[in-house]
Structure formats: structure tokens, C-alpha cells
Amino acid sequence: MFTKVDGPVRLADRVAAMLADEIESGRLTTGDKLPTEVELVKQLGVSRTVIREAVSRLSSAGLVEARQGRGVFVLPPRTRPLDLDADTTDTKAKVLQIVEVRRAMEGEAAELAATRATPADHTRMRQALAAIDAAVAAGGDGADEDLAFHRSIAESTGNTVMVSTLRYLGEVSRGGIRVTRANEARRDDFYDAVREEHDSILTAIEQGNPKAARTAARRHLEHAATRLQKAGPEFWNTTQDLDVDLDTAE
Numbered sequence: 001m002f003t004k005v006d007g008p009v010r011l012a013d014r015v016a017a018m019l020a021d022e023i024e025s026g027r028l029t030t031g032d033k034l035p036t037e038v039e040l041v042k043q044l045g046v047s048r049t050v051i052r053e054a055v056s057r058l059s060s061a062g063l064v065e066a067r068q069g070r071g072v073f074v075l076p077p078r079t080r081p082l083d084l085d086a087d088t089t090d091t092k093a094k095v096l097q098i099v100e101v102r103r104a105m106e107g108e109a110a111e112l113a114a115t116r117a118t119p120a121d122h123t124r125m126r127q128a129l130a131a132i133d134a135a136v137a138a139g140g141d142g143a144d145e146d147l148a149f150h151r152s153i154a155e156s157t158g159n160t161v162m163v164s165t166l167r168y169l170g171e172v173s174r175g176g177i178r179v180t181r182a183n184e185a186r187r188d189d190f191y192d193a194v195r196e197e198h199d200s201i202l203t204a205i206e207q208g209n210p211k212a213a214r215t216a217a218r219r220h221l222e223h224a225a226t227r228l229q230k231a232g233p234e235f236w237n238t239t240q241d242l243d244v245d246l247d248t249a250e
Contacts, residue, residue, distance in 0.1 A: 011046050012053035012144075018044075019054060023063050023074055034064065034072040053144065060147065060167050096225055103221035105166055106150055110201055110217035112157040114210040121156035122206050128152045129198055136191075149198065153205065153217075190227055197223060 022028045035043065040051045055072055058064045066072045113121070128149035135142040154166040197220035204212035 011050045015054035016057040028074050030074055030076045032074045062167055099221050099225045103218050107214045107218040109154045111210045111214035113153045114205045114208055114213040116158055117156035117205055125152045125202050
């Protein structure tokens with residue numbers, strides 16, 4: 001069904017794009033089950049980790065759904081109400097606009113999570129934070145893991161509409177997060193600040209303090225915007241070399 005994927009750069013992105021093309025072309029339709037992880041490893045010639053990351057991205061994009069004990073299934077086609085090509089094509093302006101939208105949405109999610117998250121949810125969030133550090137230590141940018149942390153907060157609210165909206169927004173903002181994290185990776189003080197901000201959000205959620213959780217989440221995005229504003233032209237001139245796409249949500 002699939003041909004092998006090779007090349008040293010971002011295999012998970014290439015596998016996700018290949019699978020997404022199968023779905024959006026109609027070769028895989030609503031309700032179809034994806035090949036198993038083992039089958040995909042054999043067909044594509046990549047590791048299980050790459051397959052898991054690729055499927056996670058499809059799930060975040062709302063293309064597939066993992067059903068415990070049954071496999072991964074194709075979801076009905078989504079509507080795409082956002083026109084991301086409008087208004088501006090300037091990378092800096094668009095990334096900052098994404099941060100503004102995230103600030104509003106994720107502040108609400110954190111507030112709800114503080115009143116609804118279970119101890120099991122708290123554990124998943126802590127694991128998501130640890131995954132960011134592990135990804136960075138392994139030489140990655142931690143963008144996907146960053147998205148997973150914020151997604152885990154939304155999921156703990158039990159609000160399926162919010163989860164779906166933030167999942168879509170997460171795919172829209174993946175490139176923006178990659179740019180943001182590339183900026184933060186340039187300076188140890190930036191990176192340390194992000195870790196502290198993430199921990200403050202989760203601590204407030206764990207303590208069941210909605211106001212503090214909302215404030216911490218909004219402050220995190222406000223500081224992210226400030227850090228981006230501090231980046232000079234030399235940084236923004238390099239963003240064209242990053243693996244980002246700010247104009248499409250696939």
C-alpha cells in the first residue's frame with residue numbers, strides 16, 4: 001500500500017503527510033482502519049517512534065481517532081472555517097497573531113482544567129512536561145511535545161468542543177510554536193522561563209485554583225509574545241529555514 005520513506009529530516013512529518021494524503025484523496029475513507037503500527041513499520045521502513053509521532057499528528061489534526069483495543073480509524077471530513085491566508089503573510093505578524101488566539105483559548109482551558117482535572121490527568125500533564133525536556137535533550141525543538149502538553153490540559157476539561165477547537169488550532173499553530181521554540185532555544189534564560197511558566201500552569205491546575213491557572217496560562221503566552229518581540233531581524237530572517245507552514249492546517 002505504501003512505499004518506504006527515507007531521508008534524515010523529519011520522518012514523522014513525511015509519514016504524517018503521506019497518511020493524510022491517503023485520507024484526503026479518498027483512498028482511505030471515514031471509518032477505515034489504518035494498518036497496524038507493525039504493518040506501517042514494515043511498509044514504510046521507519047521506526048515505531050516515527051509511526052507513533054505521525055499518527056499523533058493526524059489525531060491532533062482531527063483526521064483519525066485511536067480507539068482503545070481496536071486500532072486507529074479515519075474520522076469524517078472536517079470543516080475548515082479559518083482563512084489563514086487573509087490579512088498578512090508576514091511571518092512575525094502571523095506568529096504573534098497565533099499567540100494572541102492561543103492566549104484566549106488556553107487561558108479558558110486552564111481555568112476549566114483546575115476545576116475538572118483528575119489525578120490521572122495531572123499525571124499525564126506531568127509526563128507531557130517531561131517529554132518536552134526529553135525531546136530537547138535529544139536535540140529536538142520540543143514543538144510537538146509542547147503542543148501535547150497544552151492539549152492534555154484541554155482534554156482534562158471534558159469539553160469535547162474545546163478539545164476539538166484546540167486540536168485544530170494546534171495544527172494551525174504548529175509552525176508558530178516551532179518558530180517560538182526556535183527563538184527560545186537561542187537563550188538559556190528564555191528556555192528556563194518557559195519551563196517555569198509551564199510548571200506554574202500545571203501547579204495551579206493541580207492545586208485546583210482556576211484563577212491562578214488562567215492567569216498563569218495567559219501570562220505564559222504574553223511572555224512568549226514578548227520573547228518574540230525581542231528577537232531581532234537576524235532571527236526572523238532565519239525562520240524561512242525552519243520546517244514551518246503558517247498558511248495551512250493539514
